[in-house]
Amino acid sequence: MDELEELAKFRAQVPPPSDEAWAAARSALxxxxxxxxxxxxxxGDSRRASEMxxxxxxxxxxxxxxxxxxxxxxxRPPGLQGVVSLFRKFIAAAGNGxxxxxxxxxxxxxxKKAVIVQDAMGHVIATxxxxxxxxxxxxxxxxxPLPDNARHAVAIPNGDRWVAIACxxxxxxxxxxxxxxxxxxxxxxDILQLEQAATVLGWELLHNRKxxxxxxxxxxxxxxxxxxxxxxxxVRSHAHRLGYDLDRTHRAVLxxxxxxxxxxxxxxxxxxxxxxxxxxxxxxRSNGVVLVVAxxxxxxxxxxxxxxxxxxKVRLGVGGPHRLxxxxxxxxxxxxSLRLSSVTDKxxxxxxxxxxxxxxxRQDVSDLQELVDSWIGKLIVYDRExxxxxxxxxxxxxxxxxxxxxxxxxxxxxRNTLKYRLTRVEELTGxxxxxPEQRFHLNLACRAYEVWQALERVExxxxxxxxxxxxxxxxxxxxxxxxxxxxxxxxxxxxxxAAALPDDKHITDSQAYYLRKAPG
Amino acid sequence: xxxxxxxxxxxxIIAWSLSEPECFxxxxxxxxxxxxxxxxxxxxTRLADDLAAQLFAVAFERRPAFRPETVDARPWLYxxxxxxxxxxxxxxxxxxxxxxxxxxxxxxxVSDIDTxxxxxxxxxxxxxxxxxxxxxxxxxxxxxxxxxxHVEIAASxxxxxxxxxSRLSRARLHLRTVLARQKDxxxxxxxxxxxx
Numbered sequence: 001m002d003e004l005e006e007l008a009k010f011r012a013q014v015p016p017p018s019d020e021a022w023a024a025a026r027s028a029l030x031x032x033x034x035x036x037x038x039x040x041x042x043x044g045d046s047r048r049a050s051e052m053x054x055x056x057x058x059x060x061x062x063x064x065x066x067x068x069x070x071x072x073x074x075x076r077p078p079g080l081q082g083v084v085s086l087f088r089k090f091i092a093a094a095g096n097g098x099x100x101x102x103x104x105x106x107x108x109x110x111x112k113k114a115v116i117v118q119d120a121m122g123h124v125i126a127t128x129x130x131x132x133x134x135x136x137x138x139x140x141x142x143x144x145p146l147p148d149n150a151r152h153a154v155a156i157p158n159g160d161r162w163v164a165i166a167c168x169x170x171x172x173x174x175x176x177x178x179x180x181x182x183x184x185x186x187x188x189x190d191i192l193q194l195e196q197a198a199t200v201l202g203w204e205l206l207h208n209r210k211x212x213x214x215x216x217x218x219x220x221x222x223x224x225x226x227x228x229x230x231x232x233x234x235v236r237s238h239a240h241r242l243g244y245d246l247d248r249t250h251r252a253v254l255x256x257x258x259x260x261x262x263x264x265x266x267x268x269x270x271x272x273x274x275x276x277x278x279x280x281x282x283x284x285r286s287n288g289v290v291l292v293v294a295x296x297x298x299x300x301x302x303x304x305x306x307x308x309x310x311x312x313k314v315r316l317g318v319g320g321p322h323r324l325x326x327x328x329x330x331x332x333x334x335x336x337s338l339r340l341s342s343v344t345d346k347x348x349x350x351x352x353x354x355x356x357x358x359x360x361x362r363q364d365v366s367d368l369q370e371l372v373d374s375w376i377g378k379l380i381v382y383d384r385e386x387x388x389x390x391x392x393x394x395x396x397x398x399x400x401x402x403x404x405x406x407x408x409x410x411x412x413x414x415r416n417t418l419k420y421r422l423t424r425v426e427e428l429t430g431x432x433x434x435x436p437e438q439r440f441h442l443n444l445a446c447r448a449y450e451v452w453q454a455l456e457r458v459e460x461x462x463x464x465x466x467x468x469x470x471x472x473x474x475x476x477x478x479x480x481x482x483x484x485x486x487x488x489x490x491x492x493x494x495x496x497x498a499a500a501l502p503d504d505k506h507i508t509d510s511q512a513y514y515l516r517k518a519p520g
Numbered sequence: 521x522x523x524x525x526x527x528x529x530x531x532x533i534i535a536w537s538l539s540e541p542e543c544f545x546x547x548x549x550x551x552x553x554x555x556x557x558x559x560x561x562x563x564x565t566r567l568a569d570d571l572a573a574q575l576f577a578v579a580f581e582r583r584p585a586f587r588p589e590t591v592d593a594r595p596w597l598y599x600x601x602x603x604x605x606x607x608x609x610x611x612x613x614x615x616x617x618x619x620x621x622x623x624x625x626x627x628x629x630v631s632d633i634d635t636x637x638x639x640x641x642x643x644x645x646x647x648x649x650x651x652x653x654x655x656x657x658x659x660x661x662x663x664x665x666x667x668x669x670h671v672e673i674a675a676s677x678x679x680x681x682x683x684x685x686s687r688l689s690r691a692r693l694h695l696r697t698v699l700a701r702q703k704d705x706x707x708x709x710x711x712x713x714x715x716x
Contacts, residue, residue, distance in 0.1 A: 003695040007664035010645050015565060017556040017572065025556075025573035029548050032577040033541040 086110065086193060090200035099204055104128035104176065107197040111190040114179040117201065120172045153198035155191045162186055164198030166205055173205035216270075218242065223281035223292055226327050227252075235324065244279070248294045249321035252331040254338050255306060256288035257314045265289055265310055272305035288338075290331060299348045315341055316348045340454050356444070357451055368452045375445035378428050390428070391446070393421045398443045402433070530593035534586045544583065547593055548576050554666075555597055561665045562605055571604050578604070598666045599676040602658050648698040656691035659684055 017025075086106075093102030100117040108115045108128025115128030150156065150165040150172070157163075161177040178194045180186055222238055229235050239246040257265050261284055269289045273280040281292035303316050317338030319330030333351035340357055341349040351358065372380075379391045393411060397418070400406040408418045422433060431438045528536070530547060537543040555575060559568035578600055579593075586596055649657055662673045670688070674681045 003692055003699055004664055006645055006699065007661075011557065011561050011665050014557055014560045016553060017560075017569070018565075021556065021569040021572065022552065024569065025552060025576060026545075026548065028573040029545065029576045029580060032580045033544065036541050036580075 083192075083196065086196055087200065090197055094200055094204040099208070100126035100174070100176075100201060103197050103201050103204065107176070107178070107193060110193050111178060112184070113186070113190065115176065115197075116179065117174060117176045119174045119205075125174070152202055153195050155194050155198070162191055162194055164194050166198050166202035168202040168206050173209065174201060176201050220282060223283040223290070226281065226292060226324070227283065227285075227290070227331060232325055239324075245294070246324045249323055250292050250294050250327055250330065251321050252319040252327060252334045253291040253293065253299075253302075254285075254288045254317040254319070254331065254334040255291060255314055256317070256338055257310060257312050259312075261286065261288055265314075268310035269306055272302060272309045275305055276302060287335070290334070292327065299350065303348050314347070317341065318348065318350045318352075320351045340451065356447065368448050372445050372449045372452065375431070375441055376429070376449065379425060380449075382428055388421075390421055390425050393418065394425050394442065395446045397422060397433070398439060398446065402439070529591045531586070531588040531590045534583050534593065535588035537580075537583060541580070544580050547579070551594060551597055552576065554594070555601060558598065558661075558665050559601055559605070562661065563608065567608070571601070571608065575600050575604055592672070594666070595668060595672040595676040598662055598668060598672075599678070602662070602677065606654075645699070648695055648702065651698055652691055652694055656687045656694065659687040660691035660695065663688055 089106050090103050093106045094100075096102060098105070104115045104117050104126045105128050116124050117126040119125050150167065152167045153164050155162045155164040155178075158177070161179045163175050163177045165172055166174045166176065176194065176198050178186060178190055219242065222242060222244070225235055225238065236246060255265070255269050263284075266282060266284055266289050269291060270280060270282055273282075273291060273293070276297050277293060277295050279294075283290050283292075299316060299318055303314060306314050306316075315338060317334040317336070319333035319335075319337065322330040330351075336358075337349035337351045337354060340354060341347070376391060376394070379394065383389065383391050393407075396410050397404075397407045400410060404415055404418060408415045411418065413421075425431075426433055431442060433439060433442075528546075530550070533543050533546050537547075552572065556568055556572040559571050559575075562568075563571065575597065579597055582600070586593070590596070649661075652660065658677060659673055662668045662676060663670075666673075666676075668676060670681055670684045673684045673688075677684075
């Protein structure tokens with residue numbers, strides 16, 4: 001018998017593939033097809049594992065290999081040694097202080113493709129090759145939704161790039177992307193290297209995060225110390241250790257928001273401030289968040305930034321610039337400015353711009369009382385007893401620099417009525433309204449009364465409704481006009497002149513003072 | 521544009537499958553039975569089930585290297601099959617060597633005996649095949665079991681046609697001799713020795 005016949009006979013005895021074998025082979029192919037449709041070239045690829053095994057054996061097939069040499073080189077993984085050495089390079093690059101930039105550079109060198117590293121917000125924090133792609137500062141990245149099932153250091157195709165998310169503990173810390181250059185297709189090796197880079201990037205970013213958290217705690221302690229530790233030498237040595245220059249003058253900024261002071265407010269203030277300055281010292285006090293800054297900031301911009309971050313209205317009191325020893329004074333300034341903000345009615349009150357208010361407020365309250373009492377005390381008592389508006393009239397007159405017409409128009413009263421009232425004022429108090437010096441003192445007394453009330457209002461917590469001198473006229477007198485159109489927020493019921501007797505619960509020291517003085 | 525794989529050549533289907541991966545199923549349906557049979561002849565049915573499945577997955581991955589002007593994909597597929605068998609044989613041989621060192625089993629008569637083939641069937645023919653030079657055996661079996669032409673075998677193994685022809689004739693000669701010798705031994709021995 002011919003040997004070929006024997007072979008044919010042998011072949012004929014071999015049974016055809018079973019149905020199970022067909023089905024299994026078919027499903028293996030289907031999963032390979034699906035893997036390509038939804039590719040992840042490295043994960044869940046049993047074929048690759050088997051290839052790795054065969055390459056590991058070392059002796060590659062020679063003859064048949066010729067046909068596939070190019071293709072096999074493409075599919076061939078860099079091998080265990082290659083993987084380890086690349087990991088070493090990534091770790092060395094990250095560890096040499098180059099961080100994400102080092103990782104991006106190494107990846108770019110190995111893949112010959114543009115690489116960008118982004119933080120969790122999508123901002124580009126490092127690039128491996130900016131030249132080859134001018135648009136690398138990618139702005140539309142954040143708008144690209146990340147896949148829900150993004151796993152740590154697993155590359156996923158995303159339009160013109162492969163992205164690997166760095167989320168070693170589930171929270172996304174950043175992402176590294178390999179951009180398609182167009183000329184060269186992304187190879188499986190590139191993807192593998194991208195994933196290695198993302199792995200190291202995850203460690204790097206996590207490390208940075210931990211260090212930053214520790215630093216923040218340290219800085220917060222330091223900020224608290226600035227106000228609470230009276231030992232200047234110790235504070236200085238701590239500042240020196242943190243590399244902080246305390247010789248510059250600093251301002252304390254008190255940020256107040258509605259409701260109790262929350263950690264969220266603090267975090268919002270931190271985020272907002274860090275947009276404007278590199279270093280920010282924060283500490284929390286019972287009345288708000290205190291920010292210590294050395295730079296002159298655009299306070300309005302800061303307030304806007306905080307309001308955006310905190311999603312609520314805030315008020316800022318900015319203290320004067322002081323050296324370290326006097327930083328507590330700056331805080332006191334800031335607190336005072338905030339209290340006065342109801343007088344100025346601006347969201348931001350700079351202590352520097354408070355002028356005469358500052359001098360008035362520096363005095364003891366008894367000085368204020370004395371000033372108010374000796375100059376306009378009689379008017380306040382008279383107004384309350386007769387439900388008149390002499391004080392308001394006087395203040396308006398002084399504010400209009402003694403112009404009768406303008407004052408009458410402001411108050412919506414007839415010129416003669418105004419004249420009559422002013423005569424009454426002169427009669428009651430004995431002051432001469434034509435004397436410049438006396439006029440100045442009257443003006444000062446009116447403002448002092450206002451400041452006094454403002455200070456009480458804030459200290460009294462819920463006493464926001466207390467009537468103020470410059471308030472809108474009460475509902476009892478619809479005829480009188482709005483003197484201060486820039487104060488639309490003031491509630492009408494809190495606007496009666498000082499003479500109007502407020503509810504008991506809203507009574508303040510200044511009013512009680514005149515209640516006591518009232519005869520009978 | 522719809523693509524009807526039925527009248528297309530293997531090359532056209534594979535080219536199309538680069539953009540429509542599902543088309544590759546047609547290649548599978550066309551050639552699975554033949555490939556499986558070839559593998560089963562060489563390594564036994566059970567292992568052939570695994571290798572054949574693996575083979576088509578590998579082929580699918582490697583299809584970008586396939587030249588689309590090629591009409592028939594079989595030489596390519598058989599080439600992959602030969603590689604898979606070799607890889608498999610290597611691991612089998614490692615295992616076999618280790619077993620020998622530790623249990624002092626009798627060494628095989630031929631050093632590079634194809635244990636996969638032997639494991640399948642220790643028949644006379646298998647023994648004769650095992651004695652063959654592996655390169656000659658690949659050529660011979662692609663010819664006899666894979667039913668490939670000389671040109672196709674050359675493409676399969678990536679060797680020149682002349683080499684195919686010389687290896688084939690040597691393999692046939694060798695096989696004929698061995699078979700004849702075994703037949704003589706068989707005839708001489710009464711009763712015939714049982715195959716272990």
